[in-house]
Amino acid sequence: MERDNFATLREQAAAGDQDAVGQLVELLAERGDMAELRRFADAGSRDAEDLLVELAQEREDVDELRRLAERGNQDAADILTELAQG
Template identity: 70%
Template sequence: MTDPELTELRELAAQGDRDAVDQLVELAGERGDFDELRSLAAAGSSDAVDVLVELAGERGDVAELRRLADAGNQDAAELLAELTDED
């Protein structure tokens, strides 16, 4: 995807286009782009939160899982508990 296409997708997502949001979540997940996923999550995308939890769990990113758990995400809290129990 080119930069102009990505910019257009972001503009569409900002205007409430669910398909654009879904596509951005998918692309950000593939790239492991935590910043983009956080931005999408902050804008209300539960799918972005789910991908953040998944990626953070795969990477063993305790800080990200803690941030998500502190924000009330139960999946992140469970993964965090699993990771910290192993230490």
């Protein structure tokens, strides 16, 4: 059933349903699917970008945080600064 729901959300998100996008990025974050979150963030989803920053911070993924900071994400830049200060 979860797979069907996931597929339905993908279809709705692809059709521009922003509620579906929000639900889908939440599920992706729960799964820890950084690649798919990145895809949504790159397509303009602020929610996906925020969740990607959170996951990257939890995983101490400096490369992802740096990528996000270079794209202008201030939260990612702040986390990088904190990590550098130890």
